[in-house]
Structures are given as C-alpha cells and as structure tokens.
Amino acid sequence: MDNRGLCGIFLKLFRCASLDGDADRLVYFVVPSNSSSEIDLVDGDKILSLFAVFIKDQLSILDEGDMKGKDDYKARLGVVQTAYANGAATDYLKQLGLEVVFTPTGVKYLHEQAAQYDIGIYFEANGHGTILYSDQFLCWLDARNNELSSISKGSEAQKAALRLLAVSKLINQAVGDALSGLLLVEAILRHMGWSIHKWNALYQDLPSRQLKVKVVDRTACVTANAETVVVRPPGVQEAINAEIAKYHQGRSFIRPSGTEDVIRVYAEASTQEAADSLANSVAAIVDRFLGFSSSQ
Numbered sequence: 001m002d003n004r005g006l007c008g009i010f011l012k013l014f015r016c017a018s019l020d021g022d023a024d025r026l027v028y029f030v031v032p033s034n035s036s037s038e039i040d041l042v043d044g045d046k047i048l049s050l051f052a053v054f055i056k057d058q059l060s061i062l063d064e065g066d067m068k069g070k071d072d073y074k075a076r077l078g079v080v081q082t083a084y085a086n087g088a089a090t091d092y093l094k095q096l097g098l099e100v101v102f103t104p105t106g107v108k109y110l111h112e113q114a115a116q117y118d119i120g121i122y123f124e125a126n127g128h129g130t131i132l133y134s135d136q137f138l139c140w141l142d143a144r145n146n147e148l149s150s151i152s153k154g155s156e157a158q159k160a161a162l163r164l165l166a167v168s169k170l171i172n173q174a175v176g177d178a179l180s181g182l183l184l185v186e187a188i189l190r191h192m193g194w195s196i197h198k199w200n201a202l203y204q205d206l207p208s209r210q211l212k213v214k215v216v217d218r219t220a221c222v223t224a225n226a227e228t229v230v231v232r233p234p235g236v237q238e239a240i241n242a243e244i245a246k247y248h249q250g251r252s253f254i255r256p257s258g259t260e261d262v263i264r265v266y267a268e269a270s271t272q273e274a275a276d277s278l279a280n281s282v283a284a285i286v287d288r289f290l291g292f293s294s295s296q
Contacts, residue, residue: 015028015029015030015195015196016028016029016030016031017029017182017185019178019179019182020127020178023177023178023179024128024175024176024177024178025044025126025127025128025176025178026044026047026127026178026181026182026185027041027042027043027044027047027126027127028041028042028046028047028185028196029041029042030042030196030197030200040200042196042199042200043125043126043127044123044124044125044126044127044128044129045081045085045086045089045123045125045205046089046199046200046202047123047127047129047181047185048079048081048089048093048121048122048123048129049089049092049093049202049203050185050188050189050199050202051121051123051131051184051188052077052079052093052096052098052121053096053202054188054191054192055077055119055121055131055164055167056077056096056097056098057160058160058161058163058164059075059077059119059160059164061156061157061159061160062144062157062160062161062164064156064157065148065152065155065156065157065158065160073140075118075119075137075140076099076117076118076119077098077099077117077118077119077120077121078098078099078100078101078113078114078116078117078119078120078121079093079098079099079100079101079120079121079122080100080101080102080103080110080113080114080120080121080122081100081101081102081103081110081122081123082102082103082104082105082106082109082110082124082226082227083102083105083226083227083228083253083255083266084105084124084125084266085102085124085125086125086205086206086208086268087206087249087251087268088203088204088205088206089203089205091203092202092203099117101113102225102226102228103226104226104227105124105227105255107122107124107128107129107175107176110122110124110129111130111132114130114131114132115132115134117132117134118133118134118136118137119131119132119133119134119137120132127178127181128176129176129181130171130172130173130175130176130177130181131167131168131171131173131184132173133168133173138165138168141161141164141165141168142165144161145158145161145162145165148161163191166187167184170183170184170187171184206249206251206268206269206270206275207268207269207270207271207272207274207275208266208267208268208275209266209267209268209272209275209276209278209279210264210265210266210267210279211264211265211267211279211280211283212257212262212263212264212265213262213263213265213283213286213287213290213291214261214262214291214292215256215261215262215263215286215287215290215291215292216261216290216291216292217261217290218256218257218260218261218262218263219256220232220233220290221233221236221254221255221256221263221286221290223253223254223255223256227253227255228253229253230254233289233290235289236254236285236286236289236290239285239289240252240253240254240282240285243278243281243282243285244278246278247269247270247274247277247278248269248270248274249268249269249270250267250268250269250270250274250278251267251268251269252265252266252267252268252278252279252282253266254266254282254286263286263290265279265282265283265286266279267279267282
C-alpha cells in the first residue's frame, strides 16, 4: 500500500484538529473519504455547543441527586457569543434551555461577560474561547463532592461532581488555550461515546458570507446591541432590515473595522446563494451611505 492509501485510512479513522500559530484557537475538521476537495469544518460554535451540552447534563445529574431538595444552590450556566456566531448554533443552544447572551466582537468582551456566571462558556466561531468557573461555584462544588462521597460514594451525582471538578482543572480559565481545549473535547467525546460526525450533526450551520467595504471614515458607523444594530448614520439599519426581510432565515449586520477604513458585512440565509445575495445587497447599502460615492 502506498502512502496515499495510508493517508486515506488515517483520515477515515481519526478526526483532525487545527491550532493557530500561538495555540489559542482550536477548530476540528473532517476530510471526506470521497474525491471531494471540501472539508467539514467543526468550528468554535460546535466546540461551545459540545461543552455546553456536557456541562448542562452534569448539572442536571447533580440536581437529580439532590437529597430531597435540601440544597437550594442552583448554579447559573451562561453561554456567551458574538454576532458572528452562526444563527443555527444560537438557536440550538436556546432550544436546550440555555441562557445565551451576546457581546461585541473581541475576547475581552466575551471573557468579561462569561465571568458573570457560575459557569460561563464563550467561544468565537474562529475557535478562541474557554470555560470560566466562579470561585463561589468551585467552593460549593468541592463541598458537594465531599458530601456525596461520604453518603453516596460512586453515585451518578458524585460522578457528575467529579467530572465538573475535572473540567475546572483541565481547561485554562485564564485565556483561550487550544491544547487544553483539545484535551477537553477528546475527553467529552470519549465519555459520551460520540464520533466527530455525531458531534457535527448537533445542528446544521446556516450558509453565510462575509464581505468588507472601503469607506471614507469608519468612525461614521456607530453600532449598538453587541454590534447588531446600526445607530448612525440614520436610515442604514432600516435599509438593512428591508433587505433581510426578503430572505428566508436571513440575518445580517455590519460593523466598522478596528484597524482600517472598511465596514465588515456579515450575512446568512437558508441557502448559500441567498446569503451571498443578502451580503452583496447590504454591502451596496454601506457603499451608498458610507462609501466614497456617498461623499461625491
């Protein structure tokens, strides 16, 4: 068997992961075994969803193991995303009954918001994220584990407490760390008996498109509500809303770049053709209100 055959077997048997240069971002991917050149990307939204499902399950087991409701403490689990998170991911997390909040783009905003919860999970679609545990929750969890160990050692509730404690020791809570994130993904998949295909099938991403439009002055564009609504110039958001309404499952927003005079456009819809069309329409709106033609 030549090397190409060995490579094909490897890709069929193993999932693949990719880390960026400084190893603070992580994504997984699957290379199809057929002749297609496309890969299936399992991005930060899917990593967040896997972590959220696992932690929610462990908290539920702990609640079920509560001795006749004597423990009134209920951990608050929160999921933090930016507007760049795929809409299908957000819908999936909300359908699980999880609290989902949005912040402006940037890890500093995500991290700050996640710290408001007993357990806060944040990830950008690009794979940068982590899980935060509050000191109060860790103290309670440690005490609960000791209590369960003394009265029902080996019970499902005690195992859940141990798993949650193990997560806190494995994940790097100080900053996004792709290596610790990878180890946690592998541990959860092993525990749940999931393949990467089952994990990837949690939901199907909506097709999306990102563009950028050169403008005279990016500071003329002011946004609010975690960068999802344009406040200035007047009329821009109304024009964007009118375009969104034309597309099934349409969503679009714009935000000024932090480094160059461009406005970034994000759009998603039920088909790739529709997402592309919506992105182009919104880009035209940006050019009309903020582009060089608007100053002539």
